[in-house]
Amino acid sequence: MPVNIPDKLPAIEQLKRENIFVMDSLQASMQDIRPLKIAILNLMPLKITTETDLIRLLSNSPLQIEIDFIKIKGHTSKNTPIEHMIAFYKNFDKIKDQKYDGMIITGAPVEQFEYEDVSYWPEITKIFDWARTHVTSTFYICWAAQAGLYHFYDIPKYQLDQKKFGVFEHTLNDPLNSIFRGFDDVFYAPHSRHTEIKREDIEKCPDLTILSESEEAGVYMVMARNGREFFITGHSEYAPNTLDQEYKRDIAKGASIEVPQNYYRDNDPKKAPLVRWRGHANLLFSNWLNYFVYQATPFNAQDIH
Known part of the structure; x- marks a missing residue:
């Protein structure tokens, strides 16, 4: 997929090395098609890493995508340079009138x-509510999934x-749902969290x-509103x-943490990870983009409601 992302975003060079097609604004303007507009509210601490991870997956389709990175106005990132945030992120107030x-x-x-x-809870719930009338389909990940389920449906977390930490096998409860097109009967996905629903x-x-x-x-994927929300x-x-x-970060801090399950070869941290989730991840994001x-x-x- 030709992904139209801001010029000079650090992800560009990394993705080009992986032979992933990304384009800048000038190239995109030469294509006579309406791109899909995708907003990404990036709450992860290592924002540049998360940007790269998500763009990598959003690029696996022939559709053109235009991405806006959104940030919480009342929160300052401690792990990403302020220059990066100013250059590539928009406050919610700047995009709230867009669809x-x-x-x-x-x-x-x-x-x-x-x-x-959470210091930004009032602002993020405002964004959750806004998405219901301004976005065709919203994809909530990890804490955002728990928070969205709590905000809209009163689902508690425990x-x-x-810590649930590692790569785990999952099954399909509704194999005919379009989100699972091309999936095998079982698939793998990483988890890294201290709470559950x-x-x-x-x-x-x-x-x-x-x-x-x-x-x-436990529970991995929940759907609401016929696919307008995925958690x-x-x-x-x-x-x-x-x-x-x-x-390794937590070990260096002296934290009490177990080796991530089903991740390293022979469960040995001295050996390389055994990667078993990339096929699922690419299908998940491409199916979401295509069908939902x-x-x-x-x-x-502007007709989205």
Whole structure:
């Protein structure tokens, strides 16, 4: 997919080395088609890494995409240069009058706080509400998935005794759903979280459908509003080395953390990761873009409601 991203975004050079087609604004303007407009609210601490991971997956289709990176106005990133945020990110107030074909809201390192204690909770819930009338389909990841389910459907989260950390096998509850087109009967996805949502709480809400889950990792994918909302509890977008970096970072801090499960070859941190989720991740994002964004969005984005 030709992905139209801001000139000089650090992800460009990395993705070109991977033979992924990205284009700048000038090239995109020469194509006589309406691109899909995708907003990404990036709440992850290592924003440049997350930008690269998501663009890598959004590029796996013939559709042209135009991306706006959004940030929380009342929150300053501690791990990303302020110059990067100024150059490539927009405050929500700057885009609130626009309509988007799709939106991705990432995880955030705040899951052990009560939702209402998160400093930007009022602003992010305002964005959640806005997305329902300004976006065709919204893709919530990890903490954002838990937060969205809580905000809209009163689904609580629960503290885990031990961090759910590793790569886990998942199954399909509705194999004929378009989001699973091309999936095998089982697939793998990374998880990295201290909290969980429970099947029994979701089953009490008739507006929610559990599409996929894992015996080890629990509920993975929940759909609402016929695919206008997807809530994904794992991190399918993670690059091969992300769990390794998280593990070594926590070890260096002296944190008590187990080796990520089902991740390193022979479960040995001295060996390379065994990557088993990239095929699933590419299908997940391309199916979402095709069936729930491109085929569902009106030709004129301003007609989204």
